Amino acid sequence: MKFLFVHQNFPAQFRFVAQALAADPQHQVAAIGAQNSRTLPGVRLQQYHFEEVGVAAVHTFARRFDQEARRAEQVLYALNTLEHAGFRPDVVVAHSGWGETLPLRSKFPRARIIVYCEFFYQANGQDVHFDPEFPILGIDGLTGLHARNASQLLALADCDQGLSPTPWQRASYPPEFRQKIAAIHEGVDTDLVRPNPASQFPLPDGRALTSTSQVITFVARNLEPLRGYHIFMRALPEILRACPQAEVVIVGGDDVSYGARPQDGRSWKEVFRSEVADAVDWRRVHFVGRLSYDAYLQLLQVSAAHVYLTYPFVLSWSLVEAMSAGCLIIASDTAPLRDVVRHGDNGMLVPFFDVRQLSATVVDALRRPQAYGALRARARATAVGALDRRDATRQVLSLILGDRT
Template sequence: MAQDPLCLLCVEPRFPGRLGAVADWLVRTRGYRCWFYCNGVGPRDHWPPSTGRGLEVVRFEVGGVARERSVPWTRSLERGLCYAYGAWEVLEARRPGPIDVVLGRSHGLGSTLFVPAFAPRAPIVNLFDYYYLPRSYDLADDLAHRLPPDYVRWRQSANAMDLLDLENGVLPWTTSEWQRGLFPPEYRDDFFVQHDGVDLRRFRGEPRRAGSRSRAIAGRSVPEGALVVSFIAPEPDRLRGFDRFLSLSNRLIRERADVICVVLGGGPVRRGLDVEHFGADFGTLALRDDPPADPARLWMLGAVSPETVAELLRTTDLHVYPSRPFVPSRSLFEAMAAGAPVLAWDAEPVREVLDDGRTGRITPADDPERAALLALDLLADADTRQAIGEGAAAVSRERFDRDRCLSRLAGLLDDLAKRSYSPAIGGR
């Protein structure tokens, strides 16, 4: 029979990535033992608390084109195979076990593709982020008339690794109905749809009213009576709409002397989706093209710890989410959890999360004037901001509470292990 608690193998290109918080929750609340196999690791202040205490991180090396930051589209499948092979090599060498269930993240790199060669009976649940359509969503619509031919060919082949995973007998998991709907119809009914949730405890704080208390962000004091407008992205890029935010922030700063705009995130563009700016510092380029109206009131705080993210979201008076159509970012869900009123640019994935007027405001993506007027109206009306923030926090408790979301995932993992575990796998 399966172990109680379960022994979990996680495979993702980078730790903690998306699955680190999931594995941490399973270890801390369900007593799972977890081996987390990855190629790279993020800063230690981003590591979850169970690391080294039931959650063991094991790095695997990759060879060939997988070592390169980007590759020609003709070699993207080869890159994914190198990742999958690197994970298998370390599994074979270290032979962790027993393994009751495997949790992987496809992420276009097929990290769990060869896991069945090591643990042939272990059920595999794979998180799928995004299925690329050749000329739709993300930045494809914006760049439609200037897409390089090689980039279009890449988009046509970019799903090859995910399709191999889907054909490899995994149980596919994704976090929204919109994401599920991007995949070919023959796979959609197989998907388990469940958001991975937000740790609501990190975002609890005093009721937000501008000027009602002293506030500080990353050690910088917010002047009494100031209104904080926030933007958060791992790197301020075009996909997440930093250019849109910058235009809006300049308008708000010009029209209101009490507005401070705060940006968290920094560094070069890492997503190949932005073919024009990949590897460049888009934030710096955008500031050069659209200089701040008052540099003293645009705080660019760069890459920060999760604690600073929570600090800002507990403090902000308006969180701006100007993303192009893409997988909703964690900052959107965290802003809702913190009870921050959100102004978001209209897109299908946004409408699945926000109810316009009740849990946020949604502005047409092609109407910057409308966005500015909505933002100014919200900044002028503290009662409306509070009502929207409270509505968002209530929905967050109902739909995006990590304890609820991951309890459902844990139930799935437990059931899969019980139904498929005979005899014990790997290491017995």
């Protein structure tokens, strides 16, 4: 059979299943992705070039869809290139979030099409209007938010099957489409991401942190409110006062992945660093930017308390990987964390906005590490038993093959 994956940042969520299919000599596997995509062994990658263009002349409500249509055009060119080379897929697996699915059904009317359904935007009950610290959207903003779902709805209408990584993310979609969407996480490589008591993490000042250090870790793609960076920073003064040996390592870029930028031109990193500037011993707080994957794993392996906060939004890979590494998870009591973290069993959940409770929980974890050893073990067991890539890949393969097995 011939399989095609479409994702602007391939392989992303499709890595494990694409690898499994490419390892079978009975299959041919191709992928389409933008210029930053990476190939996998046995997968033919057809890249397309996409740059956002000016949209001043496009109606505000339609600007996202305009960009998605332009991306879809580039995907169509890539599809034609593959077809001219003799590759016409039996099964297409594509992310529904960037317009790449728009030409798929017209181009391949007989193919089985699976769409990855990561998140459906809504005005209430999710990330928007969750945090009262930031302005609410007016009618124009809400209409624009509603319009962000247009290409996803077309993808769901066209596809044979949808796939979401967690039950809560599946439930973000309209009820009339949920029966079409399965909830299967893409999984984590639990053989690679595992506890290692001998691991060390080098600091820029030449010191090395170990598993016996009091290391507090915080990881996000970018340091911003949606991932609770402001709440974490506000908890630091009390944590560092109560734990004079603690070292804090913060991983993440200075850009914005989700939500608006600060109005004063600074990064969110600087906004909230400045807020606590006079109350923190900065010699023990280490902003390390974005790490190589090996360095990131070493950091997780020396973590004494891993703090993960999020608005109700998509579940980060870093949370699942921290569980697989046997970290003590101290997380916000928000969706979709409740799908994987059970308070007092495989981690600790604290109210998102409760800075005092977050501080107290981290301090207790550092002072009484033995009391939390079982939680760390059960976090690892959850990853191995429910989130391992092998079982996840088997489930996804069964889903995408449908009745063709």
